[in-house]
Each structure stands twice: as structure tokens, then as C-alpha cells.
Amino acid sequence: MGSENAERIQTSILNAYENRLTKWLAERQPEWVTSDMMSYLGLAAAVFYAFFCWMANFDLNYFYASSACLVVNWYGDGLDGNIARVRGTQRPKYGFFIDHSLDALTTCLFCIGLGLSPLMRLDIALFIMGGYLCLSIYTYLSTIVIGKFKLTYASLGPTEMRLIIIAVCILRIYNPWPDVFVKVFGVQWTVYDCIGAIVAAALFLIYVISMIQDLRKLAKIDPLKKYHKK
Secondary structure, three states: OOHHHOEEEOOOOOHHHHHHHHHHHHHOOOOOOOHHHHHHHHHHHHHHHHHHHHHOOOOOOHHHHHHHHHHHHHHHHHHHHHHHHHHOOOOHHHHHHHHHHHHHHHHHHHHHHHHHOOOOOHHHHHHHHHHHHHHHHHHHHHHHHOOEEEOOEOOEOHHHHHHHHHHHHHHHHHOOOOOOOEEEOOEEEOHHHHHHHHHHHHHHHHHHHHHHHHHHHHHHHOOOOOOOOO
């Protein structure tokens, strides 16, 4: 089953408002602005986001710049498909491929940026990245095998995740909590490390639960066949 025939499941908190806003913005873009241009704008913003996160080691105010880059990333990611839809220039296979190929890079940059920043340790950020990428792989497998393209989990989508990162980054500027929160096996963990570990564990848990549920459904649709010895 192709991605263009899959049922899109989008149940995030801000989905209805976001759809109206991105459609309104897409309808008002100049003709020279293309879907591909928006996709690459989103990727470029993710690169600068990671850079400014690293720069926050020298001055926490760079978190303002990294947060602004997340807004630009949302702008590019939200408008690339909408521009094609409002202009009637959709390319389902090409669009799906480029959009989610760049999404994978963007996810890596988001998490690496967090790990290079003074916000949390790199290993915790990579743990989050692993969980998110597992969910992404699960989503693409579901699109092909089951025909359902699930874009949100626990009512949270990419937009909500960006807002959470922005909120945490701004909060870190004012640093309301001590740098050392707990020690685990002699390793110091901050509040942000603990939050990151919980988020990563939740992503892996959602992945495992979703996989088990779909395996049960697929086992009924595609039951085990008896082997007949010749």
C-alpha cells in the first residue's frame, strides 16, 4: 500500500488550530516560494538550532536564538506540504520521501543540539533520539503494512514537542533548579537529565506497546500457516 493511500491519523492537541494557520500562511506565500524550499528551510533552521544550543554553553541567552530556530523549522515543515495542497501541485511519493527523509535528519539535529547544550547530557539526548527514531520507523512500517499513517502519540505531535523544547530552553536560562539534582552510580544528573530520561523511556514504551498491539492485529489478518511436508 502506498503512502498516498494511507489513512492519516493526527490527533495532537493543537492540530485543528495549526491546520488552519498553516493553510492560511500557505495561501499567502509568493509564487517563487516552493514546497522544496520550505523543506530545506526547516532543515537549515534545525542546523542553526543545534549550533545555538552548543553556543549556549558560553552564554545561556543563545537559547533564545535556538528557540527562534525552532519556530522557523515549524514554519518550513508546516508549509511544505500545505503549499503543494493549496496549489494543487502534490507529488505524493516524492513529497513523502523528501519530507520524512529530512524529518529524520531534523530529529537527529534536535536531539544532538540538546546533548551539546548545557541543558542535558549527550547520552540522555541520544536516548531520546533512539526512542523517537524507533517510533518513526514504526510509523513508516504501519503506513505500508496497515495503511495507517500515525502522526501523533499521546496527543503530542512535532509542534507540541517543539513548544516543550522551547519552554525548557527558556526555563534553563533562568535556572530555577540546582545543577545537580541526583547522583546515579556516582554520575550527576540534573532535573533536565531526569526529564529527558523519562521522555526517552516513554517513547520506547509507546513504541513497544504500539508494536505489540499491531502484531496482534496482523496475526489475525495474516495467520500462521500450517506446514505440509511434501
